[in-house]
Amino acid sequence: MTESPTRLPRIAIAGLSVESSTFSPARTTVASFRPKRGAEILATRPFWSPGGSLADAAEWVPILQGRSIPGGPVPAEDYRQLKEEILAGLRAAGPLDGMVFDIHGAMSVVGMDDAEGDLAVAVREVVGPDVVISTGMDLHGNVSRRLAHTLDLLTCYRMAPHEDALDTKERAVHNLLARLALPPEHRRPLKAWIPVPILLPGEKTSTRIEPAKSLYARVPEIEALAGVLDAAIWIGYAWADEPRNCCVVMVTGDDEAVITTEAERLAAEIWARHEEFAFVAPAADLEACLDAAVASDQRPYFISDSGDNPTAGGAGDVTWTLDQLLRRPELADGRLTAAYASIPDAEAVKQCVQAGVGAKVAVQVGARVDAGPAGPVELTGEVRHIAEGDPDAITEVVVRAGGLDVIITERRKPYHREADFNRNGIDPRSTDLIIVKIGYLEPELFAMAKDWMLALTPGGVDQDLIRLGHRRISRPMYPFDTEPFQPDLSARIIPASDQPDPEA
Structure with missing residues (x-):
């Protein structure tokens, strides 16, 4: 049987x-x-x-x-x-x-x-x-x-x-x-x-x-x-x-x-x-992070643009950091090379694609979802690369302004891997500074970075929780309540x- x-x-x-x-x-x-x-x-x-x-x-x-x-x-x-x-x-x-x-x-x-x-x-x-x-x-x-x-x-x-x-x-x-x-x-x-x-x-x-x-x-x-x-x-x-x-x-x-x-x-x-x-890395405001990166001889030097990190819930299109980068003389005159990943803006991508690789463009980018403290930023430069087919970004465009390569995406995308940069014609290992919307560096970036800092930037996932203004969490709660207390x-x-x- x-x-x-x-x-x-x-x-x-x-x-x-x-x-x-x-x-x-x-x-x-x-x-x-x-x-x-x-x-x-x-x-x-x-x-x-x-x-x-x-x-x-x-x-x-x-x-x-x-x-x-x-x-x-x-x-x-x-x-x-x-x-x-x-x-x-x-x-x-x-x-x-x-x-x-x-x-x-x-x-x-x-x-x-x-x-x-x-x-x-x-x-x-x-x-x-x-x-x-x-x-x-x-x-x-x-x-x-x-x-x-x-x-x-x-x-x-x-x-x-x-x-x-x-x-x-x-x-x-x-x-x-x-x-x-x-x-x-x-x-x-x-x-x-x-x-x-x-x-x-x-x-x-x-x-x-x-x-x-x-x-x-x-x-x-x-x-x-x-x-x-x-x-x-x-x-x-x-x-x-x-x-x-x-x-x-x-x-x-x-x-x-x-x-x-x-x-x-x-x-x-x-x-x-x-x-x-x-913090998992030295943390400071963006200006201090950029000053440290410029003074360092470690390359590539990574800076996390943490306040608008799309892997934590940020809208991804806060332009405050990009605005500051475009104002840095070392990047504007090309003394240093840098890559910024990224800013989602479908309209700016469309304009760059229509212009084509090699064209000079002046486009308004970012702040379409989260206007933040900077609003849209005018990016003037050369279209260096166009990539199609990423499942998240859909279309990616690289615009070079001075020594800064800015990746603009049709849709919001986190940049965690070396291939994300290589696909866009950027060799991160031979770039002086990599500024990426992220918090702690993901494993591939962490292994690649010769040094890095966490920039305490504004956005929907601001690392300064007190600055965000929680109102409905259970209290007392550390670090919101500074007086000592003993919880159950x-x-x-x-x-x-x-x-x-x-x-x-």
Whole structure:
């Protein structure tokens, strides 16, 4: 007699992922999310794509996955449209055993305080109490108590920059598969959840340096303990003014005593060191950064234009830094070479393309979304290069003014890789100064830079949080409250999602 084959678990995949600065006038629309559906979703992750290590581990039911470059809040109607499509897809999917809830954790929706929590609750109402839901989030996401209770399994990145992003997404799936292999009554772990009242930009919490380096090193040690399934530190998202925004520690597992002890110990360690958090690189105003770069003999010298960083939620077209660069005599007369990446402006790109490579142009660029402190800037120079086909930028144009190459894009794009410059006819290794709209340097740029500084520039993701003017975050909160205070760092044990949470 042959045994019947074991039924594979049916696991849905759906979610919306974006960082949204509530201090940016930009908006993240349906088109910004570039929604993927069906087989397109499976192709985004090697582990569950055809031939991947987990391709045959489940019957995958991909619904909708929307992922946007960080930006401004999502208009309520755009959110509703995507949410309804996800819910409709889940209703049509039939019986499910599990779900991968693919989110970042820092999505803001106009008129809403906890967008991921809202979406999670709506998903739970559709799939029912028995479906186990797992997520792998960005450590700059936010974990409200509502989100922690509604989902069963939560984990997040352990590195900033996020070199472990794919590993984290895969870990969330492995956690889900492992729990689905248990009897139904044992599938849902307990969660020890602790909000820690600090709210800091990622540039002060990079795992390249202390104290985040050693604090995050504790996470896998805790995860390895008996009775623990996962441990996580969400630093939180600093550029949204919502009550949920702060650091959160959570330890997940089946042994309540162990997860309570470890969560409280980790939260206490973070709080004991909260005043140690500092910028990942020397930081100063732009003028001081440029002075240091000019005086240095290290080439290429990188400067982060951090206040309008599109990878943190900046609109990308604040022109304040470009205006200052065009005023620097060393760049204007070509004594130094520099590249600036980038300014999105579809109209300026159109004019440059019409003029053609080699043409002299005078175009107004930037400040179409975020007028900022400078407004549009007149850029006069030679069209040096035109590139077509980048999936984010669409069309890229390089205009040279003196010794400065300015990359103008049809659509907003972050510049993280050497190839981004090479594609535009720029060799960053032989350029004196590289000024890029970014916070901490991503790995390729970090490896390339002979030296670098973080410029504290204005924009929707200004590193000076006090200057931004948060009004709705929970208080007291470091660094907004300067008087010493002692927070409640006791663990709140959040019951399984199929049990009511009296404090939710």
